[in-house]
Amino acid sequence: MTSDPLPAPDRPLVLVVDDDPSVLAMLGRVARREGFDVLTCTGGRQALERMAEARVDLVLVDLMMPDVGGLEVIKAIRATDQSCRVVIMSGQATIDSAVEAVKLGARDYLTKPFDLHRLRDLLADIKRDVSQLRERLVIEGDLAQRTEFCGMIGRGPGMQELFDMIRRLAPHVRTALITGETGTGKELVARALHHEGPRRARKFITINCSAVVETLFESELFGHLRGAFTGATENKVGMFELAHGGTLFLDEVGELPPPVQAKLLRTLEVGEVQRVGSLEQRRVDVRVIAATNRDLVREVREGRFRSDLFYRLNIVEIPLPPLRERREDIPYLTAAFVREFAEQFGKALIGVSPAGERVLFSARWDGNVRELKNVLERACILAPGELVTERELADSLSQTVAETAPPPPVPEASDLPTAPDAEAPGRASLLAVEREHIARTLKQTGGNKAAAARILGLSRRAFYRRLERHGLGTRPSALVSNPTSAQSRA
Numbered sequence: 001m002t003s004d005p006l007p008a009p010d011r012p013l014v015l016v017v018d019d020d021p022s023v024l025a026m027l028g029r030v031a032r033r034e035g036f037d038v039l040t041c042t043g044g045r046q047a048l049e050r051m052a053e054a055r056v057d058l059v060l061v062d063l064m065m066p067d068v069g070g071l072e073v074i075k076a077i078r079a080t081d082q083s084c085r086v087v088i089m090s091g092q093a094t095i096d097s098a099v100e101a102v103k104l105g106a107r108d109y110l111t112k113p114f115d116l117h118r119l120r121d122l123l124a125d126i127k128r129d130v131s132q133l134r135e136r137l138v139i140e141g142d143l144a145q146r147t148e149f150c151g152m153i154g155r156g157p158g159m160q161e162l163f164d165m166i167r168r169l170a171p172h173v174r175t176a177l178i179t180g181e182t183g184t185g186k187e188l189v190a191r192a193l194h195h196e197g198p199r200r201a202r203k204f205i206t207i208n209c210s211a212v213v214e215t216l217f218e219s220e221l222f223g224h225l226r227g228a229f230t231g232a233t234e235n236k237v238g239m240f241e242l243a244h245g246g247t248l249f250l251d252e253v254g255e256l257p258p259p260v261q262a263k264l265l266r267t268l269e270v271g272e273v274q275r276v277g278s279l280e281q282r283r284v285d286v287r288v289i290a291a292t293n294r295d296l297v298r299e300v301r302e303g304r305f306r307s308d309l310f311y312r313l314n315i316v317e318i319p320l321p322p323l324r325e326r327r328e329d330i331p332y333l334t335a336a337f338v339r340e341f342a343e344q345f346g347k348a349l350i351g352v353s354p355a356g357e358r359v360l361f362s363a364r365w366d367g368n369v370r371e372l373k374n375v376l377e378r379a380c381i382l383a384p385g386e387l388v389t390e391r392e393l394a395d396s397l398s399q400t401v402a403e404t405a406p407p408p409p410v411p412e413a414s415d416l417p418t419a420p421d422a423e424a425p426g427r428a429s430l431l432a433v434e435r436e437h438i439a440r441t442l443k444q445t446g447g448n449k450a451a452a453a454r455i456l457g458l459s460r461r462a463f464y465r466r467l468e469r470h471g472l473g474t475r476p477s478a479l480v481s482n483p484t485s486a487q488s489r490a
């Protein structure tokens with residue numbers, strides 16, 4: 001639990017690509033003097049190979065090269081990586097192509113012969129960018145760590161309220177019901193209630209009700225006497241007695257068969273258990289925390305869950321919001337998980353690239369925090385450099401989307417223009433996710449595109465490109481108000 005930033009190589013890395021060795025030597029010298037580490041390549045193909053191995057912060061690339069030219073290099077980089085900065089270099093005569101390069105996503109262009117002042121200024125600017133990004137990532141990681149509560153990360157108002165609620169309840173609560181979708185952190189909350197309460201030094205015992213064979217429930221919970229039923233060769237102490245003085249966590253309580261529900265209710269009400277095969281009542285003092293990802297109200301309505309037990313458990317209900325309703329926590333969860341995995345895998349990862357953050361921010365997260373954690377674990381394993389980029393995240397996300405097939409339907413999917421790569425399931429789902437999120441954000445801003453772009457962390461140009469790609473920009477839809485005024489300023 002240290003808040004020291006991870007050791008980060010503090011010099012940004014520039015890859016210089018030019019077929020003229022004297023240019024490489026000169027640029028290398030200047031860049032080193034400006035505080036960069038330098039890699040050089042004499043051709044575009046070799047440059048792309050290098051980029052697959054090393055995470056570079058900046059590419060300085062010549063426009064005209066014999067094998068693969070600068071524009072091709074930019075296109076190839078942009079196809080997989082939005083965060084690497086690219087600067088194109090060209091002679092005066094090819095200035096139109098330099099403009100084209102900027103359209104393709106180059107940050108700037110330099111004309112030959114080089115203006116040394118401009119070159120130095122540009123390098124200094126980029127170096128400042130890189131270190132600001134690193135600082136921000138370290139700060140987010142520190143904040144996440146500092147505001148952690150019993151292993152739970154959450155900076156948004158929803159999670160802060162939850163932490164307060166746990167602090168208030170933990171000293172007194174006898175029974176509680178934690179509800180929420182899978183992966184929202186129900187088990188962490190149960191442990192927090194135990195840990196923050198007066199029984200923290202006593203046992204915390206978990207029984208996962210979905211993993212118990214139906215006929216053994218009663219004996220698991222309440223114990224049995226030798227000979228009580230076939231196979232009962234020894235006396236057995238049940239979970240309630242084992243947890244005496246401490247906490248019993250009934251995970252997936254919705255799976256309890258009705259006869260056991262009745263016995264559980266009795267135990268909760270009178271504080272006694274009866275081992276199977278015994279007439280003796282034994283007193284138990286146990287705090288019972290139940291959790292479910294089912295809709296218990298519906299289970300009650302449909303007769304699968306006893307209403308009296310439901311009301312008894314539900315006296316204190318702790319509902320956990322799904323991750324998509326508290327997206328403000330995603331950057332902090334991300335920062336904390338990347339730190340955790342960096343340490344676990346012994347990698348010098350400091351965080352997620354800005355484009356990667358946008359991918360994470362707009363995903364559906366049907367599997368909630370668990371899914372986010374799994375996606376980041378895989379991406380951290382894949383990431384070659386100090387940043388986890390959108391490339392690794394998209395790969396990793398498409399895998400979870402594939403794992404949780406069939407994917408839930410996307411609203412308005414019918415008017416999705418067929419994406420060019422719709423046959424690739426992972427990519428197609430990501431596109432659909434992106435489209436849905438953009439549409440929702442536009443709705444949220446009342447059709448104000450500049451505001452939507454800001455919320456999504458995109459430049460207006462990048463935002464317009466996406467609108468076009470998803471067919472959201474030009475339709476006379478309620479989402480779109482004033483399409484020209486924002487564009488003219490982009």
Ligand SMILES: Nc1ncnc2c1ncn2[C@@H]1O[C@H](COP(=O)(O)OP(=O)(O)OP(=O)(O)O)[C@@H](O)[C@H]1O
Pocket residue numbers: 151152153154180181182183184185186187188189292293333369370373
């Ligand atoms: N707020 C959080 N901060 C950090 N990690 C979290 C948070 N919420 C959940 N996690 C992590 O996500 C994973 C899933 O959490 P947990 O097992 O508590 O979910 P659950 O609600 O019990 O899910 P299920 O209904 O599928 O059992 C765990 O690895 C947990 O550590």
Ligand SMILES: [Mg+2]
Pocket residue numbers: 186187251
């Ligand atoms: Mg659980």
